[in-house]
Every structure is written in structure tokens, then in C-alpha cells.
Amino acid sequence: MKKLPIGISTLSSILNDDCVYVDKTALIHQLVNSGTYYFLSRPRRFGKSLLVDTLKELFEGNEPLFQGLAIHPLWDWTKKHPVIHITFNDGVHTDRAQLDTFIVGQLKKNAERLGIKLQEGLISQQFVQLIEDSVQAYSQPAVVLIDEYDKPILDQINNPARAAELRDSLKNLYSVLKGRDKLLNFVLLTGVSKFSQVSLFSGLNNLNDITLDARYSALCGYTQRELEHNFREHLAGADMPRVREWYNGYNWLGESVYNPFDILLFIDKGQQFRSYWFETATPSFLLKLLKSGRYYLPELERFKVHETQLGSFDVDKMTAEVLLFQTGYLTIHKTLQMGNQLGFELGYPNIEVKLSLNTHLLSELTxxxxxxxxxxxxxxxxxxxxxxxxxxxxxxxxxxxxxxxxxxxxxxxxxxxxxxxxxxxxxxxxxxxxxxxxxxxxxxxxxxxxxxxxxxxxxxxxxxxxxxxxxxxxxxxxxxxxxxxxxxxxxxxxxxxxxxxxxxxxxxxxxxx
Missing domain, CATH: 3.40.1350 (Trna Endonuclease; Chain: A, domain 1)
Structure with missing residues (x-):
């Protein structure tokens, strides 16, 4: 059986018919054994979905896929947990009615896979039933994995009223996770942005945000060591210092990492230095926010913020610096002690982002x-x-x-x-x-x-x-x-x-x- 691409982002990417594996399962084992409820924010195309898929196969006990990986001898393969996997990755979510229909479809798809017949009712009622019945059917606590939890809101971020409407719909879904500790073995929500606890996760105060946890800074992305070891043959002849300047530099208080999407396309395109990640989505809303806020652009190379500013935001209270950080256009360069508060100095992660963002900013400023x-x-x-x-x-x-x-x-x-x-x-x-x-x-x-x-x-x-x-x-x-x-x-x-x-x-x- 072909191995599941365990690890992060593009573990399974085919390069000249070779499968490249970057084993992140040691970090996954540490995560699973350290708590139950987690939230992780990372920019787009950093491997959040592959992380969720890996966890799904792990908790379902698909042992052959993990042979030879760090977690294999550490895992109890006799336990098969029911896994509820909800993803908002597909499509653009336009209004609450459409989003509610989409969520119901996700719940029914999970119910069918787990052999459960859902009763008609509110979304929250169906989600509760799905958790309770799956636990009873499998005689094991359930695992809930929600990928790109914030995408419906971000799809309408330039329309605050519509975004708030979609936020309220999601709040009904996520509120179900509150107070069900005995039924849940592991919960992970991933997304690009961190919305405030009050607005979206009200009552779910045991959600451990590992976005700025140094232990998991390299959970998504490739470290320098992983790049040089796992991609050694594919990067033969490459100007490695320049590769590092162009694509490394993303940091969440731990070891800095490369965006996997950039690396794979850099290799696929014959080691041409281009803005692969940036070109997949021009941040038009962010550009307009920077312009309307009259930001002094040279400051973006060394932008100082309080820790509380980066923690979360909401659709009716958005600042460009927070969005730039959460979406990956700025990253942490230094930790600062600002009086009695912790602060950070933000800056561009690498040449790709600095060059591309300023090129597009010119189109807004002129x-x-x-x-x-x-x-x-x-x-x-x-x-x-x-x-x-x-x-x-x-x-x-x-x-x-x-x-x-x-x-x-x-x-x-x-x-x-x-x-x-x-x-x-x-x-x-x-x-x-x-x-x-x-x-x-x-x-x-x-x-x-x-x-x-x-x-x-x-x-x-x-x-x-x-x-x-x-x-x-x-x-x-x-x-x-x-x-x-x-x-x-x-x-x-x-x-x-x-x-x-x-x-x-x-x-x-x-x-x-």
C-alpha cells in the first residue's frame, strides 16, 4: 500500500515521479498527548489540510500508512476513534442560507461514513447527535477536526455585515463542542485568522491556541534541516542562501520555516525564483485597508505591536497589521518587552513577500x-x-x-x-x-x-x-x-x-x- 503523505503540506508531492516525505509525526504525537482542544492559525497553503488529513488517518487507526514514521511505535493501534471531519475549503460561501446548507451536507457526509442516520433538526442538534451516536457506535470518544474554520467569513471580509451573518452561523456549530469533554478525545480547528473568543468561540474557553507556541512553530512548513535533508536531490545546484532569502523566514516564536508551496513550485519550474505563493491570491482587501489606513509603508519592515493585538480580531474591528500577520505577509522578527506587556517586531518574512506586496501596493497608491x-x-x-x-x-x-x-x-x-x-x-x-x-x-x-x-x-x-x-x-x-x-x-x-x-x-x- 502506498504511504499516506504524513507530515506537512506537500509531503506527498510528486517530483519527477518521486514521493517526498517530511515526517512531522513526532510533533503530532506530542500535540495529541498534551491536551484535547486545539486551535492553529497558519497562512494559506501551509499544509493545514494535510495536517488534518494525517490526524484523521491516525485516529482511525490506519496503521499501514504510518509504518517507518516516528509515531508508529508510540501509538495504540488497537483503538479506532470515530472521526468527524468538517472542511470549509471548497467553494465560496455567499450567505447564511447557503452556508447552513453546506454545513448540513458536511454533517450528513460524516454520518454516512460513520454508519449513523441523522435525524432532521437544527444544525446544532444534528452535530450533537453525530457526536453522541458515533461515540456509542465505536465505544471510543470522538475526534473532531475542522479545517479552514474561518473561510466562510474571510470569503466575505469586504462585506462586514455579510461576514457577521456567516460568523453567527458558524458560532452555532462551534458552540456544540463546549462542555462535551467526556465524549471528545481530540479537537482541532485550523484556519488563517484568529477571531475573538467572544464572537466565535463563546464558552469554549479551554481551546488551546498553539499559533504562537514555539514548540509547534514548525508543525506546518519545512525547516532548513528538513529542506536540505528531504529535498537534497531535487535542490542540487540551487543557490541555497538565495533560496533561503526568497522563501524562508516564517516564524511563530520558534524555528522559522519555508512555505512548502513555494519550494515545490521552485523545484518544478527548474529552480526559477518567482513569487509562487503570492501569485495564487492577490490580497486586494488588505491593499485597500493599508491605503485607507494611510500606513507609512517603510514601517512594515519593522512594525511593533503588542501581543494582545495579534491574538484575534473581528469583522467589525480589523486592522491591517493584524491581518498582514495572520495571512502571512508579515511575520515575527523579534520579541520585545514593552513595559508590562509582551510585544513583537513584525516584518516581511522573505524577498518574495516584500517584493510582491510592494509591487501590488503601487497599483493601489498610484x-x-x-x-x-x-x-x-x-x-x-x-x-x-x-x-x-x-x-x-x-x-x-x-x-x-x-x-x-x-x-x-x-x-x-x-x-x-x-x-x-x-x-x-x-x-x-x-x-x-x-x-x-x-x-x-x-x-x-x-x-x-x-x-x-x-x-x-x-x-x-x-x-x-x-x-x-x-x-x-x-x-x-x-x-x-x-x-x-x-x-x-x-x-x-x-x-x-x-x-x-x-x-x-x-x-x-x-x-x-
Missing amino acids: PTSSHAAQVGFKIYQALADGELEALHHILNAFFASIPYQWYTNNALDQYEGYYASVFYSHMVACGAQTIAEDSTHFGRIDLTVIVENKVFIFEFKVLNSEQSDGSAMAQIKAKHYADKYRDGRELYLVGIEFSKQTRNIVGFEWEKI
Whole structure:
């Protein structure tokens, strides 16, 4: 019998007719033996569904599939638990009536598989009956696995009223799990986002959220060791440091991991560096939220939040930073002690996300008539050639191409960070290496940009005047920002001043050191 792909995400992925296995069952055994009720949040395409499928086969006692894996000698294969497996992975959920019909179908499918005949009634009543009758039929406590528990809500996230309606429908289902300890052996809910206990899991206060548990940080995804060991033949000849920069970096307080989807497509496409994961779903709602919230985009490289901010959110109380973290566009870089509270410094996990997110942000921050993509090519070439006057001309022409009406319709004339944010996104999207808020002994450089053997130190100022005052370049010199990069590379100091009145650059000073 062919082995079940035990492990995470793409264990079973076929690469040139070879099956690649990454054994995560030691972690699964630890999880099962440490508690009963669990919640796990991970971004899309990280292997949550495969984790759920693995647990299903394990609790059903399908021993041949686990031969040779870490958990095999540790598991009691004589016990066959009834497993109730509910998944919201398929389809788009449009309204409460459609969702209720879908849930009933899931319950009936489980009942048929377990040999139980469900009575007509409310969804909550049918779920209770399914649990009770399966326990009686199997003489073992039941296992409940709910995959992508939040997808119906996220399908309608840009419609808060509809999302709240679907949330209430799901609340009726999940409330059944409360107070049934004697009937349940193991419960796991997986999803992308963590909704508040009050709004969705009311009363289910024994649900152990392992999203930020260092012990299970690598439960989904590939660690560096797993990548190098299990995919060694398929990654022969690959530039491994670059692979790590492009696809590693997702962290939940433990060991960082790669997104499995990226790795498999990277191998399948002949080791081409592309944004495989990001391209599967452009986060249009998030882009609009970032724009409407007037976020200063360079801060996303080092965004500080309290622990409580990342814990959960609700459809009527959403912030971009929480959604960016929960959906995988930001990850934890550092743990901080913020007074009496624990905090985190968030940032992009890798080059793929940083490059792709900023490329798409440009489409939200600029009108289509500005031709941002073509501007990016010109910017990179100007930097590579050290042609700062050409860069000045390109940027002037770009900001001048944005019509007055577009500013007023978007209230961008009141958003001081807009100019620097657009400049920053251009630098990232053009392919340059960027370091925002670059720390030195004397302060922080607004933006350091590195292209080939050239280093550019940028300082931005937004002025209420139509005339330059030289303050940007003056700060670079006063703070001795250049000292950090006196290492033999070509070094350029660039002070840029934007005018809120003219909506363009009024000061552009540069020097080559």
C-alpha cells in the first residue's frame, strides 16, 4: 500500500515521479498527548489540510500508512476513534442560507461514513447527535477536526455585515463542542485568522491556541534541516542562501520555516525564483485597508505591536497589521518587552513577500495612468548606473503624471507619508535591496538602497513650502549616516524634499562619497 503523505503540506508531492516525505509525526504525537482542544492559525497553503488529513488517518487507526514514521511505535493501534471531519475549503460561501446548507451536507457526509442516520433538526442538534451516536457506535470518544474554520467569513471580509451573518452561523456549530469533554478525545480547528473568543468561540474557553507556541512553530512548513535533508536531490545546484532569502523566514516564536508551496513550485519550474505563493491570491482587501489606513509603508519592515493585538480580531474591528500577520505577509522578527506587556517586531518574512506586496501596493497608491511598472525598470537602471540626475527626472515625471483629481478623490493631500511610501514601494518593486529605518550609531536612515556595488542613503522630508530648505541632506550629514557604509562600495547621499502644495519633489540634493 502506498504511504499516506504524513507530515506537512506537500509531503506527498510528486517530483519527477518521486514521493517526498517530511515526517512531522513526532510533533503530532506530542500535540495529541498534551491536551484535547486545539486551535492553529497558519497562512494559506501551509499544509493545514494535510495536517488534518494525517490526524484523521491516525485516529482511525490506519496503521499501514504510518509504518517507518516516528509515531508508529508510540501509538495504540488497537483503538479506532470515530472521526468527524468538517472542511470549509471548497467553494465560496455567499450567505447564511447557503452556508447552513453546506454545513448540513458536511454533517450528513460524516454520518454516512460513520454508519449513523441523522435525524432532521437544527444544525446544532444534528452535530450533537453525530457526536453522541458515533461515540456509542465505536465505544471510543470522538475526534473532531475542522479545517479552514474561518473561510466562510474571510470569503466575505469586504462585506462586514455579510461576514457577521456567516460568523453567527458558524458560532452555532462551534458552540456544540463546549462542555462535551467526556465524549471528545481530540479537537482541532485550523484556519488563517484568529477571531475573538467572544464572537466565535463563546464558552469554549479551554481551546488551546498553539499559533504562537514555539514548540509547534514548525508543525506546518519545512525547516532548513528538513529542506536540505528531504529535498537534497531535487535542490542540487540551487543557490541555497538565495533560496533561503526568497522563501524562508516564517516564524511563530520558534524555528522559522519555508512555505512548502513555494519550494515545490521552485523545484518544478527548474529552480526559477518567482513569487509562487503570492501569485495564487492577490490580497486586494488588505491593499485597500493599508491605503485607507494611510500606513507609512517603510514601517512594515519593522512594525511593533503588542501581543494582545495579534491574538484575534473581528469583522467589525480589523486592522491591517493584524491581518498582514495572520495571512502571512508579515511575520515575527523579534520579541520585545514593552513595559508590562509582551510585544513583537513584525516584518516581511522573505524577498518574495516584500517584493510582491510592494509591487501590488503601487497599483493601489498610484493611478493606472502613472505606468508604475515601467517606472520601476527606469529607476533600477538609473541606480545601477549611478545616474542620480536621471533618477531625479524619473521621479519628478512620475509624481507629475498623477492627476490632481486622483489626489483629491483619495485624500492623499492629507497623507504626509504618501510620497515617501510610494518612493519606498518603487525601490522595493524595482528589485533593489532596501533597508527601511536603517539603524546607525547616530540615528536611523530613512531608507538605504543597495544595487550591485552601490549604496544609496535616502532621507525624506515633507514640506509645507514650495521651496526646498535643504533639511534632508543636512540631516544625513549631521547624523553621519555615511559612516556605516564606508566599506569600499560606491556611496551616494540623497536628500529628497516633497512639497504638499506642488505634490512633487522640490528638493533633490545628492553627493557621491
